[in-house]
Amino acid sequence: MTRIFLFLTFVFALVMAPNAFADKLMDDAKATFKPIPTDVREGWKFLKQAKNPTEKKYELGKMLYFEPRLSGSQLFSCHSCHNFSLGGADGQVTSIGHKWFLGPRNTPTSFNSVYNKVQFWDGRKPNLTEQAKGPITNIEEMGGSEELALAVVKSMPEYVELFKKAFPKEKDPVTFENIGQAIAIFESTLLTPNAPFDKYLKGDDKALNKQEKAGLKTFMDKGCANCHNGVNFDIEDMQPFGVAEKPEAKILAGDKGRFMISGDKKDEFSFKVPGLRNVALTAPYFHSGQVWKLEDAVAVMGSSQIGEALNKQEIADVTAFLKTLTGDQPKISVPALPASTDKTPKPDPHYSNINK
Amino acid sequence: MTRIFLFLTFVFALVMAPNAFADKLMDDAKATFKPIPTDVREGWKFLKQAKNPTEKKYELGKMLYFEPRLSGSQLFSCHSCHNFSLGGADGQVTSIGHKWFLGPRNTPTSFNSVYNKVQFWDGRKPNLTEQAKGPITNIEEMGGSEELALAVVKSMPEYVELFKKAFPKEKDPVTFENIGQAIAIFESTLLTPNAPFDKYLKGDDKALNKQEKAGLKTFMDKGCANCHNGVNFDIEDMQPFGVAEKPEAKILAGDKGRFMISGDKKDEFSFKVPGLRNVALTAPYFHSGQVWKLEDAVAVMGSSQIGEALNKQEIADVTAFLKTLTGDQPKISVPALPASTDKTPKPDPHYSNINK
Numbered sequence: 001m002t003r004i005f006l007f008l009t010f011v012f013a014l015v016m017a018p019n020a021f022a023d024k025l026m027d028d029a030k031a032t033f034k035p036i037p038t039d040v041r042e043g044w045k046f047l048k049q050a051k052n053p054t055e056k057k058y059e060l061g062k063m064l065y066f067e068p069r070l071s072g073s074q075l076f077s078c079h080s081c082h083n084f085s086l087g088g089a090d091g092q093v094t095s096i097g098h099k100w101f102l103g104p105r106n107t108p109t110s111f112n113s114v115y116n117k118v119q120f121w122d123g124r125k126p127n128l129t130e131q132a133k134g135p136i137t138n139i140e141e142m143g144g145s146e147e148l149a150l151a152v153v154k155s156m157p158e159y160v161e162l163f164k165k166a167f168p169k170e171k172d173p174v175t176f177e178n179i180g181q182a183i184a185i186f187e188s189t190l191l192t193p194n195a196p197f198d199k200y201l202k203g204d205d206k207a208l209n210k211q212e213k214a215g216l217k218t219f220m221d222k223g224c225a226n227c228h229n230g231v232n233f234d235i236e237d238m239q240p241f242g243v244a245e246k247p248e249a250k251i252l253a254g255d256k257g258r259f260m261i262s263g264d265k266k267d268e269f270s271f272k273v274p275g276l277r278n279v280a281l282t283a284p285y286f287h288s289g290q291v292w293k294l295e296d297a298v299a300v301m302g303s304s305q306i307g308e309a310l311n312k313q314e315i316a317d318v319t320a321f322l323k324t325l326t327g328d329q330p331k332i333s334v335p336a337l338p339a340s341t342d343k344t345p346k347p348d349p350h351y352s353n354i355n356k
Numbered sequence: 357m358t359r360i361f362l363f364l365t366f367v368f369a370l371v372m373a374p375n376a377f378a379d380k381l382m383d384d385a386k387a388t389f390k391p392i393p394t395d396v397r398e399g400w401k402f403l404k405q406a407k408n409p410t411e412k413k414y415e416l417g418k419m420l421y422f423e424p425r426l427s428g429s430q431l432f433s434c435h436s437c438h439n440f441s442l443g444g445a446d447g448q449v450t451s452i453g454h455k456w457f458l459g460p461r462n463t464p465t466s467f468n469s470v471y472n473k474v475q476f477w478d479g480r481k482p483n484l485t486e487q488a489k490g491p492i493t494n495i496e497e498m499g500g501s502e503e504l505a506l507a508v509v510k511s512m513p514e515y516v517e518l519f520k521k522a523f524p525k526e527k528d529p530v531t532f533e534n535i536g537q538a539i540a541i542f543e544s545t546l547l548t549p550n551a552p553f554d555k556y557l558k559g560d561d562k563a564l565n566k567q568e569k570a571g572l573k574t575f576m577d578k579g580c581a582n583c584h585n586g587v588n589f590d591i592e593d594m595q596p597f598g599v600a601e602k603p604e605a606k607i608l609a610g611d612k613g614r615f616m617i618s619g620d621k622k623d624e625f626s627f628k629v630p631g632l633r634n635v636a637l638t639a640p641y642f643h644s645g646q647v648w649k650l651e652d653a654v655a656v657m658g659s660s661q662i663g664e665a666l667n668k669q670e671i672a673d674v675t676a677f678l679k680t681l682t683g684d685q686p687k688i689s690v691p692a693l694p695a696s697t698d699k700t701p702k703p704d705p706h707y708s709n710i711n712k
Contacts, residue, residue: 066441075452080436084690085422091696092703096431100456102705281695293698329692334440336685339637340447342649347448349458 061186072143072351087281098143106289192327215321244307417542428499428707443637454499548683571677600663
């Protein structure tokens with residue numbers, strides 16, 4: 001009897017072991033990461049500066065996100081570089097902007113960006129509202145000015161009406177701050193739920209295959225998840241690129257990151273920890289856009305951030321895991337915008353925002 | 357008795373006269389113009405080169421319309437200049453293209469363009485398929501090449517699969533011709549039905565107000581409708597700009613139109629008759645984009661094409677009428693595109709298609 005019992009126990013242990021291991025991995029994953037909410041309006045809970053999000057602000061923000069007349073040339077909108085066709089980014093090494101300026105850094109995605117602890121690669125802005133206002137007036141991006149943006153919006157009665165309805169308590173609602181707030185309220189809904197990994201986090205063990213699970217385990221065991229965790233895999237705000245070992249010069253591209261804003265030695269080479277959602281869609285990688293293959297980016301992170309040369313298998317596994325972070329892409333229909341009026345500033349391919 | 361009868365006849369005539377007049381105007385309008393079909397797939401009936409339109413070709417064409425990687429820089433797509441937010445055009449005087457080239461002519465709308473008798477301002481292409489292929493390789497527009505476009509599409513297995521499904525009978529379906537056909541099949545559905553004038557054409561007398569009706573009458577009486585009739589107000593293919601009297605030099609902008617293609621003296625200053633649907637959304641006007649106000653464009657047409665200086669009232673009426681041609685704008689959600697692979701050509705802001 002005892003023998004039979006022992007034998008059955010042994011068989012039971014044999015059958016359950018992989019599941020027990022799976023459960024441990026899933027439990028660890030659940031303790032470390034969170035799924036993207038399937039209701040994308042949940043993004044509103046994470047807004048910082050933009051107060052009282054409403055559908056009216058959302059609709060206005062969507063229009064402004066697609067509004068090329070906010071740019072100096074009136075050709076570029078937020079969507080030009082944060083393109084819904086390309087994972088919320090542009091696939092460029094560094095962005096191409098007003099007058100074909102080549103920007104200094106790679107375009108980060110606008111998807112799930114409400115979760116970012118800070119905004120921009122150098123973390124110079126604390127939230128989406130402040131972020132949204134940046135590129136409009138950046139001479140290397142949209143190349144416009146606050147003055148131009150306000151003149152454009154105020155020239156169209158439909159826009160003025162939409163601002164009044166979106167910000168009903170304000171006397172003069174057409175402000176650059178409210179342009180930023182409306183865009184932020186729209187952007188904060190650009191979530192990408194239902195990735196295979198989200199299904200796994202919700203208990204579907206089959207959502208990841210063996211290699212993807214091995215990659216997840218490596219990702220947690222090796223310490224990648226120390227910075228890349230939470231909903232958007234970016235719980236840390238800033239980290240020096242090269243904590244363990246400086247990446248090669250081509251990748252660093254002479255960019256000292258936050259130091260260029262703060263002048264503080266401890267900020268040298270400090271960059272925003274980027275979220276990893278949909279990372280398979282947003283090559284090339286890093287602030288410099290100098291790495292095209294996700295495998296190579298994983299290898300660089302291993303040596304530069306965790307001080308470990310990951311082997312080929314580990315790199316392949318982690319890459320396979322990262323590909324499970326691709327979720328449903330936002331389905332946004334292009335809004336029809338109000339027609340320009342006689343008062344609308346004319347487009348100017350040579351527009352300069354210097355002294356404006 | 358006879359007197360009473362005569363009196364009643366008189367009263368009857370008095371009461372009916374405005375309606376009789378309205379009916380006459382409506383009848384004339386119905387004989388001259390046609391409404392835009394509410395089922396936008398009806399556009400497929402007017403395709404010339406693109407054969408056997410299907411939903412699979414439509415879906416592929418939509419992706420290619422939004423595909424920036426078809427351009428030299430991989431920044432510009434068809435949608436960059438034929439923007440659904442701006443009536444299917446770009447609101448620029450002349451288009452801004454690859455490397456910030458300023459194109460020689462104003463961007464025509466892609467909406468209802470399947471009805472165009474010819475394509476491009478100089479009418480150099482006979483249909484949408486040939487049109488769609490043009491800007492991709494035009495050095496002043498998307499600045500790409502056939503070679504690049506095919507390399508891009510072939511580098512992504514998802515695209516290759518979509519081409520196979522869209523063109524199931526072809527051995528090697530990924531061709532530049534099929535890129536053009538798929539885009540044309542998508543574009544031909546960019547119809548804008550339900551404009552107030554369409555409702556009027558379908559018998560709703562109240563869809564136009566008094567001034568708009570006066571404008572319609574003037575538009576027909578003065579001969580505007582000789583060229584601008586049919587569904588898209590462009591039954592004629594080409595006309596010399598300045599049949600009656602040369603427009604001012606600034607508007608002509610030294611552009612000899614079709615002559616620059618044909619070298620034939622009779623083609624001097626000959627341009628495509630543009631459709632007038634949604635014309636209120638697509639300022640500035642003419643091939644040169646030198647006229648911003650629709651009223652001014654109407655006045656120019658009066659003097660240059662019909663040889664008559666329209667008076668202020670007539671201009672205001674015709675303008676009011678033209679504004680009734682704004683229909684429902686296409687609601688198209690931005691398609692998610694396949695991720696680039698290792699084989700996808702890298703974006704190059706300095707790309708040159710010379711000798712390719």
